[in-house]
Amino acid sequence: MARSFALYTLARLGLVAVITAVILGVGALVHLAVPLLVAMLFALLIAMPLSLVLFKKLRSQVNRDIAAVDAKRRQEREQLMSRLQGKDER
Numbered sequence: 001m002a003r004s005f006a007l008y009t010l011a012r013l014g015l016v017a018v019i020t021a022v023i024l025g026v027g028a029l030v031h032l033a034v035p036l037l038v039a040m041l042f043a044l045l046i047a048m049p050l051s052l053v054l055f056k057k058l059r060s061q062v063n064r065d066i067a068a069v070d071a072k073r074r075q076e077r078e079q080l081m082s083r084l085q086g087k088d089e090r
């Protein structure tokens with residue numbers, strides 16, 4: 001799960017960096033000084049919905065990993081509750 005989450009996070013951060021560079025580059029081309037913070041904020045706003053489309057497979061993998069961990073925890077909790085109630089399943 002950690003690997004999938006790290007890849008998805010890095011992909012999203014990379015997208016923000018690329019969009020920031022594009023905004024700064026376009027600003028330089030039209031001789032407009034765009035502050036870095038403003039470019040980063042606009043890039044973040046643009047990257048949020050764009051990442052949902054571009055990184056759908058990564059996001060789906062993260063969701064599957066989270067669901068698997070959740071199912072495992074639920075099963076372990078049920079086993080613990082069963083043992084605490086004296087209903088040992090073995």
